[in-house]
Structures are given as structure tokens and as C-alpha cells.
Amino acid sequence: MRRTQLAGPVLDVAPLLLGTVLRSTTAEGTVAVRITEVEAYDGPNDPGSHAYRGETPRNAVMFGPPGFLYVYFTYGMHFCMNIGTGPTGTPSAVLLRAGEVIEGVELARHRRGVVPALIGTGGVLPGPVRKRPAANPDRDLARGPARMCVALGIDREHNGVDLLAKDSPVRLLDGPGFDGTPSTGPRVGLREAPDWCWRFWIPNDPTVSPYRPHVPKRRA
DNA sequence: TGGTAGATATACT
DNA sequence: GTATATCTACCAA
Numbered sequence: 001m002r003r004t005q006l007a008g009p010v011l012d013v014a015p016l017l018l019g020t021v022l023r024s025t026t027a028e029g030t031v032a033v034r035i036t037e038v039e040a041y042d043g044p045n046d047p048g049s050h051a052y053r054g055e056t057p058r059n060a061v062m063f064g065p066p067g068f069l070y071v072y073f074t075y076g077m078h079f080c081m082n083i084g085t086g087p088t089g090t091p092s093a094v095l096l097r098a099g100e101v102i103e104g105v106e107l108a109r110h111r112r113g114v115v116p117a118l119i120g121t122g123g124v125l126p127g128p129v130r131k132r133p134a135a136n137p138d139r140d141l142a143r144g145p146a147r148m149c150v151a152l153g154i155d156r157e158h159n160g161v162d163l164l165a166k167d168s169p170v171r172l173l174d175g176p177g178f179d180g181t182p183s184t185g186p187r188v189g190l191r192e193a194p195d196w197c198w199r200f201w202i203p204n205d206p207t208v209s210p211y212r213p214h215v216p217k218r219r220a
Numbered sequence: 221t222g223g224t225a226g227a228t229a230t231a232c233t
Numbered sequence: 234g235t236a237t238a239t240c241t242a243c244c245a246a
Contacts, residue, residue: 050231053231053232056230056231057230058229058230058231072229072230073229073230074229074230075227075228075229076226076227076228076229076230077226077227077228077229078227
């Protein structure tokens, strides 16, 4: 992936990212995922975008040049990551929603609390072994934006990393992406613009996160 | 199998 | 104070 490609319209860029590989290296080791699901966010024109109401300390990376990582913390608990797209000053971005772990599976399992000895039985830490375990825990390692950040070891320290620099701890690798026709649908969990089909995924890929429509929280 | 409580940073009203 | 680009454990049936 070249930076000039990422500078294009976000609805063009988002499907291009499907099938490409994101590799993260920390002191713990290296994990790489093949991106299987993304969502497009079109800055000031998109009421669902963090950049819709202008620049804040949190979303500043989106306003910079394309190819930099925008990491944010949400629900008091989870990190999610975007690839900033569009030219400098255009705060569009692509949310990485899911991927298949293709390198460093052992480390990804460790980070996600999956006990190797219990693979296949669905044993997960912390807490007791689930009574009805998932049939295939590896499928879920990076299935969903927050899980993907855990699997790759991404946190707020990675905000602003250049994904296209050879010496970066997180890199978007060169190589062919998904060759077919992506599936599209509404973005997950958004109250705004629920009818915009700006979510793209690789058809029939088991690592794509299940669709959940926005659920307003009831008052206590 | 499906619904929900709870974790609580950040931005907005 | 309220909402949010979420996930997990727990519980009822």
C-alpha cells in the first residue's frame, strides 16, 4: 500500500485495505493480521465520524497526512484503531474492525487470554472455563475492533504511528489485497447514518464480526 | 440461545 | 449528566 493510494476518497480506499496485512512488533514479539473487515468514516461530512465536529486532542491524527494510525479509547475500556486517509487537512479514516491472525498466533492467544492447552475446549482466562465454549477460539482472536487491538498489542502509545515507514512498530505491508468483490452493509453500533453502507468485508470470511445494530442504553 | 449489566475515558449538552 | 465506532460474564429458559 502506497501513501498516494491512501490519499484518495475514503470510500475508494476502504475496500482496498481488505486482504492487506498489518504487522505489529513490540517487546513481546510480532503479530500480523490479514484485514477482513473495515468501515469508512468521512470526516466533516459524516455525522458518525469523530472528526464531524472539528479537531480535538483525541482525533488530531485524522487531520494529518494519510497512512498514520489513529487509536482511540472508548467505553472506558477498549481501544480501537483507524488508518487515517485523505490528504492533510481531510480527516477521513478507515476503522479496522476485524482480521485473521496469520503470524504470532501464540502471542495473540496469550494477549487475548486464551490458554493454549484449552484451545478447542474454549477455555478463556480470566474467569472459569465457559460452559458453552466457542467452537473455534482462534477465529475470534481479532474479530471485532477492540479484540483486534488486543491481539496486536495496540494501545494509546501507538496513536500517530506512521504505518508506511519501514522502521515503525506497526506497519501496513506491501502486497496484494483481496481480489474479489467485497460485501457491504451498514456500519456497526452507530446511531447516526444507520442506512449508509460504508462497512466492507470479505464475503464468507469467518473472522468478520457479527453485525449489531445500535442499542441505546437505558437510564438507570 | 438470547438478553443484559458493568467496566468508565472522552466528548458533548 | 448523558452518549458512545465494545466486549465479556452471567443468568434465565
